[in-house]
Amino acid sequence: MTPPVLSVRNLVVAIPSRAGVSRPVNNISYDIAQGEILGVVGESGAGKSMAGNAVIGLLDRPAHIASGEVWLNGRRIDNLGPEELRRIRGRQIGMVFQDPLTSLNPLLRIGDQLTETIREHLPMTAAQARDRAVAALEEVGIPAAAERLNSYPHEFSGGMRQRVVIALALCAEPSLVIADEPTTALDVSVQAQIIALLKRLCRDRGTAVMLVTHDMGVIAEAADRVAVMYAGRLAELGPVRSVINTPRHPYADGLMGAMPSLAVGQRRLRQIPGAMPRPMNIPSGCAFSPRCPRAADKCRIDPPPTLGDDPKGRAACWFPMEHPA
Amino acid sequence: MLAFLIRRLLQSVVVLLVVGAVSFGMFRFIGDPVNNMLGQERTQADIAELRDRLGLDRPVVVQYAVFLRNAVQGDFGTSYRQGRPVSDIIAERAPATLELAAVSGVMALVFGIGLGVITAIKRQSWWSSAIMTLSLVGVSLPTFLIGILLIYVFSVQLEWLPSFGRGETVSLGGWTTGFLTQSGITALILPAITLGLYQMTLIMRIVRSEMLEVLRQDYIRFARARGLRDRSINFRHALKNTLVPVITVTGLQMGSIIAFSIITETVFQWPGLGLLFINAVQFVDIPVMAAYLMLISVLFVSINLVVDLLYFAIDPRLSVEGAKT
Numbered sequence: 001m002t003p004p005v006l007s008v009r010n011l012v013v014a015i016p017s018r019a020g021v022s023r024p025v026n027n028i029s030y031d032i033a034q035g036e037i038l039g040v041v042g043e044s045g046a047g048k049s050m051a052g053n054a055v056i057g058l059l060d061r062p063a064h065i066a067s068g069e070v071w072l073n074g075r076r077i078d079n080l081g082p083e084e085l086r087r088i089r090g091r092q093i094g095m096v097f098q099d100p101l102t103s104l105n106p107l108l109r110i111g112d113q114l115t116e117t118i119r120e121h122l123p124m125t126a127a128q129a130r131d132r133a134v135a136a137l138e139e140v141g142i143p144a145a146a147e148r149l150n151s152y153p154h155e156f157s158g159g160m161r162q163r164v165v166i167a168l169a170l171c172a173e174p175s176l177v178i179a180d181e182p183t184t185a186l187d188v189s190v191q192a193q194i195i196a197l198l199k200r201l202c203r204d205r206g207t208a209v210m211l212v213t214h215d216m217g218v219i220a221e222a223a224d225r226v227a228v229m230y231a232g233r234l235a236e237l238g239p240v241r242s243v244i245n246t247p248r249h250p251y252a253d254g255l256m257g258a259m260p261s262l263a264v265g266q267r268r269l270r271q272i273p274g275a276m277p278r279p280m281n282i283p284s285g286c287a288f289s290p291r292c293p294r295a296a297d298k299c300r301i302d303p304p305p306t307l308g309d310d311p312k313g314r315a316a317c318w319f320p321m322e323h324p325a
Numbered sequence: 326m327l328a329f330l331i332r333r334l335l336q337s338v339v340v341l342l343v344v345g346a347v348s349f350g351m352f353r354f355i356g357d358p359v360n361n362m363l364g365q366e367r368t369q370a371d372i373a374e375l376r377d378r379l380g381l382d383r384p385v386v387v388q389y390a391v392f393l394r395n396a397v398q399g400d401f402g403t404s405y406r407q408g409r410p411v412s413d414i415i416a417e418r419a420p421a422t423l424e425l426a427a428v429s430g431v432m433a434l435v436f437g438i439g440l441g442v443i444t445a446i447k448r449q450s451w452w453s454s455a456i457m458t459l460s461l462v463g464v465s466l467p468t469f470l471i472g473i474l475l476i477y478v479f480s481v482q483l484e485w486l487p488s489f490g491r492g493e494t495v496s497l498g499g500w501t502t503g504f505l506t507q508s509g510i511t512a513l514i515l516p517a518i519t520l521g522l523y524q525m526t527l528i529m530r531i532v533r534s535e536m537l538e539v540l541r542q543d544y545i546r547f548a549r550a551r552g553l554r555d556r557s558i559n560f561r562h563a564l565k566n567t568l569v570p571v572i573t574v575t576g577l578q579m580g581s582i583i584a585f586s587i588i589t590e591t592v593f594q595w596p597g598l599g600l601l602f603i604n605a606v607q608f609v610d611i612p613v614m615a616a617y618l619m620l621i622s623v624l625f626v627s628i629n630l631v632v633d634l635l636y637f638a639i640d641p642r643l644s645v646e647g648a649k650t
Contacts, residue, residue, distance in 0.1 A: 058549060090552030097550070102543035107565050107640060116561075117551045152641040168551060 003074050004031035005175050005208035006055065010306075011068035011078075013047070013054050013232075015279075022279035024050045026232040027068070027306060032176065037202065037209040039223030039240065041216060041255070043276055047232040048212045052178045054078075055210070056093050057085040073175060091121040094169035094207075096198075098181040100161035104153035110137075110164050111149025114171055121172040136167040140197060159190035163197065170201060177202065178210045183218055195222050216259050220244060228252045231276055231287040238314040246323035249315035250292045286318070294319050326637065333633055337626045342393075344622040348615035349392045401616035406608045411616045414601065420501050421491055422590070422597030426583045428513055429521030433582075434575065437525040438564075441532025445540065446559055457533075463526030468585075472519040472592035479515060487512045489594040520589040524578040531574050535567035542566070568639050576632035580625045 013025035024047040032038045040048045053059050055070055057077070070078040077088060089095070097103045105113060114133035118124060124132065130149070137145035140163040153161055162182065169177060179198060183191040199222050202209050211223055219226050219240060226243045228236040228251065236249040247253040257270035274291040277283060283290055289299040296319065304316045314320070359375050376382045379402075380391060395401065401411035440460075444453040463471075480488035492508030494501040503509025539545065540563055548558050587599035594600065598617060605613035637643055 056550060058546065086552050086554070088552070089550055095547070095550035097543055097547055099543060103547045105544040105548065105562050105566070106642060108562070116553065116557065120551070120553055120557075154642050165547070168547070172552075 002034060003071075004033045005036075005073060006032040006210065007069075007071040008051075008055065009069040009071070011051070011054060011070065012066045013050050013059065013063055014066035015063045017062070019280060023066070024063070024232050024279050025054060026282075028227075028229070028232075028234045029068075029306070030227055030234070030237060032208040032210060034175070034208055035203060035206040036225065037199065037211055037223045039219035039226040040210060040212045040229060041214060041219055041226060042229035043214060045276060045279070046229040048214075048229050049180050050232075051229070052095075052180050052210055052212050055176075056089055056095055056178055058089075058095075087121075090117055090169075090174065091172045092174050092176065094172070094174040094177045096162075096165055096169045096177065096179040096182045099185040100158055100165050101185065103165050104161060104168075106153055109150055109152055110156075111151075114149070114168060117168055118171050132171065133167075136171045137164070139170075139201065140164070140167045142167070158186055159193065162186060162190075162194050166194070166198060166201070170205075170207070173205065174207065176208045176210065178212070180212045181214070182211070183215065184213065191218070192221070198222070216244070216255070228255065231282055232279065233287060234316060235288065236315040236317075242314070246321075247315075248320040248323075249288075249317045250294050250321065251288045252315065253321055286316075294321075330634075333630055337630060340626055341619075341622060344619060345393055345396060346389070348396075348618045349389050351611050351615055351618075396616075396619055401619070402612040404605075404610055404613050406605070406610045406613075411612045414613065415598065415616060415620065417501075418596065418598050418601045421503075421595060422583060422586055422599060424503060425513065425516055425520060425589075425595060425597060426579075426586060428517040429524070430579050430582050432517060433521040433524035433528055433578070437528030437575075438532050438571070440525075441529040442536055442559060442564060444529070445533045445536030446555075448537070456529075460526040460529055463522045464530070468519060468523060468588045469592050471522055472515070472589060475515045475519060476592070486515050488515070491596060516589050516593045516595055519592065520582060520586055524575075524582060527578060528571065528575055532567060532571055535570055536563055539563045539566045565639065569636060572632055572635050572639070576628050576635075577625075580621075580628045583624055584621045 008031075009029050011025055011028050012023055015022050015024060024045075026047075028047075028051060030038065040051065042048045050059070050063070054065055057080075059065070065078050068078070069076055072088070072092060077085070080088070104110065111130070111133055114136060115126065115129040118129040118132050118136075119126070122129075122132075133149060134145045137148060142148050142160065142163055148156075153164070156164060166182075177198075182198065183194050186194060195218055198209065198211075201207070211219070213219060223240045225238060226236075226240045227234055228243065228249065230251050236243055236247065236252040238248075243252060244256055247256050251272070254270065254272040258272065260269060272291055277287060277290075283300070285298075285300040285302055286292070286295070286304045289295040292299065298318055302318070304318050306316060359372055359379075359381065373382075380388060383391075399412050401415075403409065404411050404414055407414060440456055444456050447453050476488045479486045487508070490512060491503045492510075492512035493506040494503050494509055495505045496502075503513055536559075545558060545563055548562050553562070583598075585599075586595075586597060587603055589595065590597045590599035591603055598620075601613065602617045604610070605617070
């Protein structure tokens with residue numbers, strides 16, 4: 001069996017501050033296989049973006065990886081120096097950001113931004129890099145790509161700019177793409193196009209994708225597996241259909257219950273009482289216990305089993321929900 | 326773009342006409358030149374003759390028109406004090422000021438931008454804080470004090486550099502230059518530092534704060550995520566985005582370097598336009614003062630025009646907005 005493209009083991013991201021050390025990402029483990037799309041969901045502040053930034057080595061100080069390991073294609077990358085990490089970024093890990101309006105440098109032609117990135121990672125002449133830039137733009141569906149090389153970012157619409165951003169992230173053919181809320185800033189009508197594009201490109205090339213979003217619709221549409229994060233921990237990790245239809249962690253269940261659907265006779269949306277704890281103030285035991293309808297005394301004292309210890313265990317919960325087959 | 330240029334040129338002409346009116350007004354309101362020019366032993370006939378020769382007996386509007394016509398042709402009349410054409414005196418003095426201004430301007434730009442970028446990138450290092458603290462001295466100490474301090478240290482105590490004058494100059498077809506002799510260059514060092522220090526620290530502080538702002542932007546993050554080199558990110562992606570505000574301030578400062586070289590030239594007895602102006606003020610030599618005023622305003626207006634055009638060269642978004650209005 002081929003090793004997974006990305007393998008994260010017991011990753012902890014810590015932010016030291018005067019008030020103490022907070023851990024926005026606390027002991028998470030997951031794999032992404034070649035050609036697989038892993039969706040990472042959670043509410044704001046759950047640590048999903050931080051988990052993505054930690055993988056690509058772009059944590060803003062003072063945030064840093066405190067412990068755990070990140071393996072990319074069988075090579076450990078969390079302990080590399082800045083220069084080696086730089087070579088990996090763009091070449092082996094591509095990244096797509098949330099807002100295409102601010103992701104592109106407004107003063108440089110998109111052709112220059114593309115060729116610069118291509119020539120940084122691949123031994124190419126200017127002419128070869130240009131051809132490749134045209135091909136990259138054509139692949140993401142930019143019409144008249146050769147002429148558009150000379151355009152500036154402001155001459156594109158939001159959706160088109162996100163296509164350019166994707167072309168930039170993929171132009172050196174990385175084996176992993178981290179997409180951090182790639183559709184959040186876009187019109188609903190454009191969102192589906194961008195997701196379809198990302199999905200097609202990664203299928204065609206066998207690129208692994210870490211798709212960070214809070215939009216369950218996007219996850220249902222694109223992801224193969226989904227990881228639900230809560231307060232820096234993984235609450236549930238499993239195939240996307242199973243997690244959506246038969247969630248086992250009470251938080252995942254609450255998340256699914258809060259999702260509107262177009263089905264006839266829609267019941268009232270459920271809501272989860274309370275709010276996610278702040279990272280400095282996470283309760284002992286299970287972080288979700290104060291809001292959990294199933295919580296028992298054990299949940300408030302002992303942290304739940306970590307995901308990955310038990311191959312059958314999908315949810316980090318003492319009392320996972322059972323769904324009759 | 327062309328419409329913009331024409332509009333700006335028309336505005337410039339209006340500004341120059343107003344300054345012209347002020348310069349012309351000096352002739353009318355600052356004493357009667359005839360009294361100054363003719364000694365105690367004058368007759369009514371002498372006075373009438375001189376008035377007629379200077380055109381002072383004609384209507385004000387006609388005098389203003391004549392003044393403007395002559396000014397456009399570079400004729401500012403005859404110096405009351407030296408009895409020679411003002412244009413000759415200015416042409417003789419201009420090289421000294423222009424060379425001094427050019428050297429301090431280049432020095433201010435090169436060191437200002439360089440130090441600004443470096444202190445922004447390495448803002449945690451101790452020497453970065455040291456430079457920032459020292460720059461406060463540059464911003465707050467008055468020019469004449471810096472000049473006197475430099476003279477005291479380098480001319481009086483160390484005896485390394487001359488304390489006044491231009492040193493030996495070489496005449497190249499009416500342009501006297503100090504660049505070609507050793508004494509000319511050593512004489513240039515102290516005045517150039519004195520004149521450029523304030524502009525340098527100002528440019529440095531602006532570049533630094535703009536850089537810090539730009540380095541936080543998403544497109545810088547995205548450039549990092551694509552694995553570009555730090556050098557390219559800092560100087561190609563970031564610095565270019567800081568240039569619009571930097572050029573605005575720098576442009577005005579370049580004007581000030583020439584216009585306000587008065588103090589530096591007085592401290593160092595530098596035989597340039599500033600010293601000429603100070604002497605002219607002491608002797609109420611109005612034609613020289615008027616010519617200086619006109620010259621400086623032409624300078625400021627042209628610098629502003631160049632700055633506006635540079636905006637277009639740097640920021641492609643402006644061309645679009647300009648086309649709409």
